[in-house]
Amino acid sequence: MDGSLARSLAVVRPEIASVLDSLTGREQPVSEVLGHDYERLMQLRLEVKSAIHEGTPRYLCAECFTSVYICRRRESRRFFFRHSKEDGRCSAITRGELSQEQINARKYNGAKESHLHQQMKRWLVESLQASGLFTDVHEEKRWSGSITGEWRKPDVVANLRGLKIAFEVQLSTTFLDVIAERRLFYLKEGGLLFWVFAAFDDDARRLTLDDVFYNNNQNAFIVSQDTRDCSVAEREFFLDCVWTEPLSPLAEPKLSRKRVSFGDLTLDRSGQRAFYFDYESARSQREADDAADRATWPSQFEEWFLEIAGRYTSLYDQEDALASFPEGVPVHWGDGEMLTDTPLRFYGGERRLPVAMLDAFYSAKHGRAVGINRKHFIEVAHYVAASYPHYLLWFRKALEVYGRGSLLREQDRSGSWAKRVKAYRQEMEIDPDKYAADQSHQLLFEFLFPELIPLPQWPGDASAFPRT
Numbered sequence: 001m002d003g004s005l006a007r008s009l010a011v012v013r014p015e016i017a018s019v020l021d022s023l024t025g026r027e028q029p030v031s032e033v034l035g036h037d038y039e040r041l042m043q044l045r046l047e048v049k050s051a052i053h054e055g056t057p058r059y060l061c062a063e064c065f066t067s068v069y070i071c072r073r074r075e076s077r078r079f080f081f082r083h084s085k086e087d088g089r090c091s092a093i094t095r096g097e098l099s100q101e102q103i104n105a106r107k108y109n110g111a112k113e114s115h116l117h118q119q120m121k122r123w124l125v126e127s128l129q130a131s132g133l134f135t136d137v138h139e140e141k142r143w144s145g146s147i148t149g150e151w152r153k154p155d156v157v158a159n160l161r162g163l164k165i166a167f168e169v170q171l172s173t174t175f176l177d178v179i180a181e182r183r184l185f186y187l188k189e190g191g192l193l194f195w196v197f198a199a200f201d202d203d204a205r206r207l208t209l210d211d212v213f214y215n216n217n218q219n220a221f222i223v224s225q226d227t228r229d230c231s232v233a234e235r236e237f238f239l240d241c242v243w244t245e246p247l248s249p250l251a252e253p254k255l256s257r258k259r260v261s262f263g264d265l266t267l268d269r270s271g272q273r274a275f276y277f278d279y280e281s282a283r284s285q286r287e288a289d290d291a292a293d294r295a296t297w298p299s300q301f302e303e304w305f306l307e308i309a310g311r312y313t314s315l316y317d318q319e320d321a322l323a324s325f326p327e328g329v330p331v332h333w334g335d336g337e338m339l340t341d342t343p344l345r346f347y348g349g350e351r352r353l354p355v356a357m358l359d360a361f362y363s364a365k366h367g368r369a370v371g372i373n374r375k376h377f378i379e380v381a382h383y384v385a386a387s388y389p390h391y392l393l394w395f396r397k398a399l400e401v402y403g404r405g406s407l408l409r410e411q412d413r414s415g416s417w418a419k420r421v422k423a424y425r426q427e428m429e430i431d432p433d434k435y436a437a438d439q440s441h442q443l444l445f446e447f448l449f450p451e452l453i454p455l456p457q458w459p460g461d462a463s464a465f466p467r468t
């Protein structure tokens with residue numbers, strides 16, 4: 001999707017309007033830092049919080065130089081920067097008091113969740129024990145860090161062939177701070193932090209779920225009574241996995257779900273990630289496929305054009321010609337959304353493909369008259385030079401690139417072409433405006449004839465008359 005069209009993820013009038021990036025020393029508007037890519041923002045959010053925990057904050061308030069981190073406004077689902085401390089020294093007020101209602105809601109959720117929390121820990125332990133893969137399975141056992149000198153008490157800890165894994169149940173009371181500092185702890189201590197969820201909905205997800213999801217290669221794992229029963233019955237640790245598959249840039253992302261065995265997961269300790277579906281690799285592959293597909297568009301167009309060339313004067317009006325237009329090549333049909341970055345456009349009621357010039361340039365490419373009722377290629381050259389002075393510089397470039405010099409000399413029995421070249425070269429010096437390139441279809445020509453880039457714009461351009 002074109003980035004400029006996407007909705008900004010920043011709130012409309014943020015209290016803190018710009019921040020200092022400590023990596024570059026540059027002051028940047030908040031809307032620019034937050035951008036419009038949700039996945040990237042979720043990763044940045046964790047990165048910014050982690051950096052504060054490490055004592056090396058990434059962003060500072062541009063007014064008071066207090067470190068800031070990324071928050072979301074609940075109602076608008078948009079993001080802003082909040083001071084990590086607020087003591088009145090800054091005119092920007094980003095930390096509101098919690099209302100009594102919010103405090104009550106948290107207490108209520110806390111009580112409701114603690115029961116679920118106990119249950120989930122039990123299901124985890126029973127699932128891990130059912131599988132023969134894990135040893136030293138413990139609930140709420142203190143993990144003393146030999147490197148950091150700190151300690152944590154993961155919900156459940158287990159050993160998988162020498163790798164110590166901390167299983168943490170993600171609850172609505174688990175905030176980004178906790179996610180960031182635990183991740184750093186287990187990373188430094190050589191362990192792996194593995195988050196499990198009670199549920200993962202398609203929409204209206206809590207932000208903290210996304211904080212984990214988008215930093216875990218877009219995979220989330222669910223433990224339930226059902227997965228526990230399955231694990232015990234099969235004597236293997238089963239979980240329900242939810243992941244995203246990269247679709248075309250225009251498609252709405254869709255969540256896939258499957259019950260998977262822990263043994264089928266990729267454990268990435270240095271990235272503190274565990275995943276079933278490798279979203280990042282799949283996305284790279286998808287991008288490579290799309291690029292390869294785009295690379296075939298010019299030749300698909302050419303094949304189509306050579307097929308219909310000369311049969312129509314107006315492409316737009318000829319429905320049967322358009323009916324044969326290659327399916328894989330997207331076109332802007334005038335109404336509705338521009339689908340891709342292809343410069344091919346047909347507008348309603350108006351022929352916009354420069355058919356005569358496409359005829360001439362494909363003629364140069366193939367060394368014969370294409371779409372123009374002439375016997376010899378040299379007649380096409382005369383036609384362009386006489387009737388289309390604003391295309392002559394590009395056409396000359398085409399003659400050079402496609403090596404048509406000898407063909408022209410061979411066909412120029414009368415010497416009239418040589419005379420014409422001499423004449424227009426003289427005229428170009430006297431009246432260069434007459435030969436300035438017509439740029440209205442430049443994108444199209446660059447797209448269809450990339451070998452002609454750079455297209456000369458002016459008789460004085462170095463690329464117009466290379467001194468060879």
Ligand SMILES: [Zn+2]
Nearest residue numbers: 061063064090
């Ligand atoms: Zn400030």
